[in-house]
Amino acid sequence: MADTTPDTDSDDDLEAADAKDLHRVVREEGEAELRRPAMSLGWSGFAAGLAISISLVTEAALHAALPDAPWRDLVVGLGYPVGFLVVILGRMQLFTESTITAMLPLVTRPSRWALARTLRLWGIVLTANLCGTALAGLAIASGALGDTEIREAALTISAGITELSPGRTFVNAIPAGFMIAILAWALPNAREQSVAVIVAFTYVLTIAGFSHSIVGSDQAFLLLFAGQTGIWQTFGQLVAPAVLGNLLGGAGIFALLAHAQVRGEMPSTSTGKDDR
Template structure:
């Protein structure tokens, strides 16, 4: 009697196809969202993600100057991501894969235009949000003087990298955030742990996340530590491009490639 029990490879393929469909349909919904809805959601995300820097700064200010301080301070980094992701706000680095899967699955002018439109609106609004937060921290509107000083100390580390190095550093960050967006539909009750694990690794490894990094860059700019040109073109732009390469380029292609040819016919029409 034949054994009809599916083997491990079949189950993995089915899981991959299910994830692909879930993430792709989420991306299709994002592509159809009105521009103003995208803008306000992304503006809120830019402000909320800056909580990462504030929490890191609060921990940094409260802890003694020891070799392990940075490892503990890093636990503040996931807080902004938890607020944004669990709050269903629009974050640019998450959309690198969610918006890319519909395009690579059903290439069309409409999908290409909508993808570029989504990225443009979300990135602009995210940066507006981080600029608002950076200005508020620089002017002492948020937090006390100790937190402001700690935030400036933490943020100054991004100026140690050249534009080229920032670009390279941002590729694994984009790749990992894309993995996070891919894994979350299966995480269910472990969502918080998954978000914390991935984003904590980002900060302790020193990878460059364009949106969190922009809150640091804007803080330094509004505090008079760096100029506008360095902020936009040496710090933020290379990180954005690196995140795109890692998320929309490398991971999205790999995620789609593993199920291409195995997806049901109705998914490809």
């Protein structure tokens, strides 16, 4: 008689195949990003920087409309995912998402070309994102975007990032980078649940008080243009620690873990020499 006992090894193989499929999809997306022209990356990154400011504007609108109650911050946090929905579903280039997508090709097939292209991608996208958030921050601070109530509420929300030391901002940014990397990893499997997945991850991120470098830069630039912070505090104490923490959480921790779980099951790759 044939053995009808459930094959647990087959279940394990299925799970491993799913992980390998996700690795392949995210890696191929990253390889495509590494080959994109600099101008395309720049404009996409700039658009993402502008669009992510919708999070702060939506939060500010909710903050201005709600009474000062213990539950207000939980409701205001519902505005945070809006910018991420626009950016991710609109396929715009966001620095924190690129930490894992660009890292997987590098750790899978290490080469000078892959390293140079990864650093190029991060540099262009980060700079473009910050240009977009700087313009958005200026628009809010000057009153060109939103009314006086929106501006004051946005300043109140943004002031929270100045309560953290640079070291604390760095530490808070690590789980944020980790969570956004998980989000980028999970989205290929999310399909019709993409909106719910994006909302869930980013809502937890904000109510937990984690530091996201690009949304945080929008807040930092708003404070700068409103005269509440200086240039050194904005870049050296608010933006830079968040960027480094996001990198460590996304590219340094999650990307390596995501690769390590399937590395032993992947076909032999190139030796890492640059043939280009």
